[in-house]
Amino acid sequence: MIFVLLSLYINAQEQTQDALFIKNIYNQVLTEAACYDWLTDLSTDIGGRLAGSEGADAAVLFTKSIMDTLGLDKVSLQECTVPHWERGAAEMVSATLQNGSSKSLNATALGNSPGGKAKAEIVEVFTLEEVEKLGRRGIEGKIVFFNRPMDPTQIRTFNAYGGAVDQRGRGPAMASRFGAVGTVVRSMTTKTDNVPHTGVTIFGEDPPTPAVAVSTMDADWLSAELKKGKVEISIETHCQTLPDKMSHNVIGEIVGSTYPEKIILVGGHLDSWDIGGGAHDDGSGCVHAMQVLHTLKALNYEPRHTIRCVLFMNEENGLGGATAYAEASNKKGEFHMAALESDAGGFTPRGFSVDGDNSIFAEKFKAMTDWLPLLEPFGLSLSKGGGGADINPLKSQKGVLIGFRPDSQRYFDFHHTADDTIEAVNQRELEMGAAAITSLIYLIDTHGL
Amino acid sequence: MIFVLLSLYINAQEQTQDALFIKNIYNQVLTEAACYDWLTDLSTDIGGRLAGSEGADAAVLFTKSIMDTLGLDKVSLQECTVPHWERGAAEMVSATLQNGSSKSLNATALGNSPGGKAKAEIVEVFTLEEVEKLGRRGIEGKIVFFNRPMDPTQIRTFNAYGGAVDQRGRGPAMASRFGAVGTVVRSMTTKTDNVPHTGVTIFGEDPPTPAVAVSTMDADWLSAELKKGKVEISIETHCQTLPDKMSHNVIGEIVGSTYPEKIILVGGHLDSWDIGGGAHDDGSGCVHAMQVLHTLKALNYEPRHTIRCVLFMNEENGLGGATAYAEASNKKGEFHMAALESDAGGFTPRGFSVDGDNSIFAEKFKAMTDWLPLLEPFGLSLSKGGGGADINPLKSQKGVLIGFRPDSQRYFDFHHTADDTIEAVNQRELEMGAAAITSLIYLIDTHGL
Numbered sequence: 001m002i003f004v005l006l007s008l009y010i011n012a013q014e015q016t017q018d019a020l021f022i023k024n025i026y027n028q029v030l031t032e033a034a035c036y037d038w039l040t041d042l043s044t045d046i047g048g049r050l051a052g053s054e055g056a057d058a059a060v061l062f063t064k065s066i067m068d069t070l071g072l073d074k075v076s077l078q079e080c081t082v083p084h085w086e087r088g089a090a091e092m093v094s095a096t097l098q099n100g101s102s103k104s105l106n107a108t109a110l111g112n113s114p115g116g117k118a119k120a121e122i123v124e125v126f127t128l129e130e131v132e133k134l135g136r137r138g139i140e141g142k143i144v145f146f147n148r149p150m151d152p153t154q155i156r157t158f159n160a161y162g163g164a165v166d167q168r169g170r171g172p173a174m175a176s177r178f179g180a181v182g183t184v185v186r187s188m189t190t191k192t193d194n195v196p197h198t199g200v201t202i203f204g205e206d207p208p209t210p211a212v213a214v215s216t217m218d219a220d221w222l223s224a225e226l227k228k229g230k231v232e233i234s235i236e237t238h239c240q241t242l243p244d245k246m247s248h249n250v251i252g253e254i255v256g257s258t259y260p261e262k263i264i265l266v267g268g269h270l271d272s273w274d275i276g277g278g279a280h281d282d283g284s285g286c287v288h289a290m291q292v293l294h295t296l297k298a299l300n301y302e303p304r305h306t307i308r309c310v311l312f313m314n315e316e317n318g319l320g321g322a323t324a325y326a327e328a329s330n331k332k333g334e335f336h337m338a339a340l341e342s343d344a345g346g347f348t349p350r351g352f353s354v355d356g357d358n359s360i361f362a363e364k365f366k367a368m369t370d371w372l373p374l375l376e377p378f379g380l381s382l383s384k385g386g387g388g389a390d391i392n393p394l395k396s397q398k399g400v401l402i403g404f405r406p407d408s409q410r411y412f413d414f415h416h417t418a419d420d421t422i423e424a425v426n427q428r429e430l431e432m433g434a435a436a437i438t439s440l441i442y443l444i445d446t447h448g449l
Numbered sequence: 450m451i452f453v454l455l456s457l458y459i460n461a462q463e464q465t466q467d468a469l470f471i472k473n474i475y476n477q478v479l480t481e482a483a484c485y486d487w488l489t490d491l492s493t494d495i496g497g498r499l500a501g502s503e504g505a506d507a508a509v510l511f512t513k514s515i516m517d518t519l520g521l522d523k524v525s526l527q528e529c530t531v532p533h534w535e536r537g538a539a540e541m542v543s544a545t546l547q548n549g550s551s552k553s554l555n556a557t558a559l560g561n562s563p564g565g566k567a568k569a570e571i572v573e574v575f576t577l578e579e580v581e582k583l584g585r586r587g588i589e590g591k592i593v594f595f596n597r598p599m600d601p602t603q604i605r606t607f608n609a610y611g612g613a614v615d616q617r618g619r620g621p622a623m624a625s626r627f628g629a630v631g632t633v634v635r636s637m638t639t640k641t642d643n644v645p646h647t648g649v650t651i652f653g654e655d656p657p658t659p660a661v662a663v664s665t666m667d668a669d670w671l672s673a674e675l676k677k678g679k680v681e682i683s684i685e686t687h688c689q690t691l692p693d694k695m696s697h698n699v700i701g702e703i704v705g706s707t708y709p710e711k712i713i714l715v716g717g718h719l720d721s722w723d724i725g726g727g728a729h730d731d732g733s734g735c736v737h738a739m740q741v742l743h744t745l746k747a748l749n750y751e752p753r754h755t756i757r758c759v760l761f762m763n764e765e766n767g768l769g770g771a772t773a774y775a776e777a778s779n780k781k782g783e784f785h786m787a788a789l790e791s792d793a794g795g796f797t798p799r800g801f802s803v804d805g806d807n808s809i810f811a812e813k814f815k816a817m818t819d820w821l822p823l824l825e826p827f828g829l830s831l832s833k834g835g836g837g838a839d840i841n842p843l844k845s846q847k848g849v850l851i852g853f854r855p856d857s858q859r860y861f862d863f864h865h866t867a868d869d870t871i872e873a874v875n876q877r878e879l880e881m882g883a884a885a886i887t888s889l890i891y892l893i894d895t896h897g898l
Contacts, residue, residue, distance in 0.1 A: 026602060026604065027602045030601045030602045031601055031602060152479045152480055152877075153475060153476045153479045153480060155475065155826070155827055155828070155881075157877075190877065191876070191877075348797070348856050348858050350828065377604070378604055379604070379799065407797050407856065409797050409875060409877045409878045409881060410875050410877070410878070413875070426858060426859050426862070427640070428601075428606075428639065428640075428858045428859070429858045429859070432604075432858060
């Protein structure tokens with residue numbers, strides 16, 4: 001009985017200490033954070049930074065130069081091989097109706113699209129299966145127009161994205177397989193506007209043909225015109241795929257005082273699409289991760305485990321950075337006790353999704369739910385769900401993978417567009433994210449996992 | 450035992466039915482809502498609509514014309530007396546330093562400020578108590594500058610507002626009482642920018658003197674200059690207070706099929722400050738409330754209780770509409786089983802705060818928490834806290850008062866400024882709010898309270 005009371009007492013003391021430290025984290029971040037200024041520079045001065053581009057090289061140097069000022073134990077660059085796709089001159093896409101009138105469309109070439117010209121009648125489809133069903137007879141010589149909207153009734157917009165993005169990722173390959181000369185994809189957003197959204201498409205063994213996304217307004221217009229009669233589309237892209245290049249992950253760490261061999265990773269991806277500033281995707285994640293170290297240092301916190309910030313290169317079109325990182329880590333026999341990725345934007349935090357190998361997940365998730373009384377006052381919850389594309393390769397190390405989950409309502413207004421700029425990011429919302437992530441990293445470090 | 454099992458079974462059935470209906474509400478709102486279009490018209494075509502202004506009259510007619518199309522059982526206007534303050538020509542505020550150089554400040558007159566000119570040395574203070582302490586000797590003939598910032602470390606920004614707004618609401622009266630010739634107040638926002646925030650100030654028995662808010666950047670600049678030497682401020686306002694006017698609340702309702710005498714109120718306030726479009730404050734609340742009726746009608750829902758939408762006039766500077774509404778309601782012996790106000794902006798919903806007379810609160814709040822499993826999948830929680838300024842006078846009827854609580858991080862970027870326009874409102878976030886409120890109104894109606 002005395003033991004139970006004592007342990008309850010100790011537990012209450014710990015919770016109070018944790019609550020105080022977390023409040024200090026929020027106070028520090030909301031008054032002294034640098035993350036918004038870093039993001040302004042990254043997304044404005046450097047801007048678009050697709051792997052293999054000059055922007056990506058500049059982003060590597062810029063973020064390393066920030067980490068060099070944080071008083072870390074180690075800062076380094078890690079080599080990785082990345083593809084080198086370039087958009088070239090602006091794409092031109094137009095539609096011609098049967099009456100001869102034509103209209104220029106708001107379009108953007110998809111990543112991996114080849115350069116080229118295509119001019120043909122369009123066939124509207126809503127699924128990849130429809131293309132298979134129409135077969136070579138229905139598709140050959142045509143331009144396929146994938147027009148299934150993201151489902152606006154999904155509460156979490158990422159679920160709507162997941163339910164539509166096969167059209168962009170695999171639609172052009174499927175169309176090409178049956179002889180299409182090009183592909184037009186409805187932009188991945190629930191918003192009705194004139195902003196086209198790019199993103200990667202994968203041709204694999206299928207012959208690459210010009211592939212573009214058009215704005216949702218233009219997609220709706222095309223669909224309406226197709227109900228009246230045939231529509232011919234003309235596509236001209238100037239993209240090219242050049243030889244692979246060497247690029248870098250940027251890594252900084254504070255070595256753990258007690259368990260230096262157990263790593264807590266916090267990261268985001270440094271590359272972004274070329275047409276915007278990559279402010280939400282994923283500049284926010286990068287400055288979140290750096291802000292974690294900045295804040296812990298400012299609070300003179302000495303972590304028991306090694307806390308490592310990793311800015312991964314090439315998430316958008318190849319995962320070259322993530323692959324190199326996991327390979328090197330496995331080779332060294334490292335153990336990532338936890339890895340957290342922020343890659344869902346710089347919006348108000350709602351919580352974290354937790355993932356992990358089946359052999360450890362249930363126990364670790366339960367341990368984390370003990371922290372909920374400390375997280376809920378800040379509007380944070382825990383759910384089961386994916387960690388992130390860059391940290392997934394670490395799953396085999398049997399640590400916990402964590403995805404940062406901010407509010408998702410505005411994310412696909414900006415995702416992969418020219419509008420993903422610093423103006424789309426609210427400073428307080430960004431900082432609240434940094435504070436939330438730092439708080440969870442603190443709990444993991446203090447209590448182990 | 451059989452009874453317990455049966456009641457568990459019925460309970461589970463009810464929860465499933467409720468879950469289905471709530472999902473239908475979200476589906477309907479996220480695909481068919483009109484609230485964003487209504488808000489665009491209200492905040493853009495009509496724009497600013499302070500009580501007593503032409504804009505307010507236009508807003509009454511516009512929202513009544515919308516309610517007339519919703520197939521309600523009754524739509525009416527309710528007379529109320531409102532003050533009539535006018536800003537007149539733009540205020541001019543400048544600062545002159547000891548070296549003779551001067552700078553024009555980003556300023557806005559506070560509601561109830563008289564017109565007039567004042568030119569005097571400024572005295573910086575951080576609390577009302579400081580003014581009392583300085584007394585007539587330190588204040589007479591001066592302009593008082595209230596410069597206590599909103600606390601950025603508050604997680605909910607409304608708490609930060611609550612901790613600073615006494616300077617705007619009562620600061621000018623306090624300054625005048627001790628002989629100040631005018632007052633300058635730091636704008637109520639945690640953001641550092643050049644946007645001044647207006648809002649009401651109350652002189653009461655104290656002599657009215659020109660009172661303005663300056664942007665946080667100008668407040669910081671003034672504070673820095675004061676550390677170097679004296680600063681003289683010149684204020685010129687052109688405001689006037691005219692005789693009270695007649696205005697209107699706008700009311701529409703669906704009469705309850707079973708309990709027509711029990712009222713569930715959902716509302717917002719129709720007036721806004723004159724310098725912006727009142728998009729978040731409180732156009733969002735008005736279109737939320739109308740969207741509730743629109744959605745229930747679209748779903749052919751026949752409420753058991755009377756569901757009444759009330760758009761209150763004059764929340765910003767007098768509560769004339771709220772007072773008239775409560776008086777008339779009490780006179781008729783009405784019972785508001787629940788009253789919900791949306792007056793915290795059109796951002797992503799986080800939940801509801803619940804209030805009520807001590808004699809009923811604990812029991813009613815507990816009953817509502819039974820609904821949490823139905824609300825939490827949509828990111829909604831329940832907390833104890835205020836209902837809203839317009840519904841507070843109904844507390845004596847001993848029903849439940851509910852405040853809609855959206856995410857608050859961006860609210861004070863726009864509150865009472867020229868930037869509170871439709872561009873500051875995200876359509877999905879606004880619609881999610883309407884769906885959340887409709888869901889709670891549905892639960893109250895279905896299960897009673």
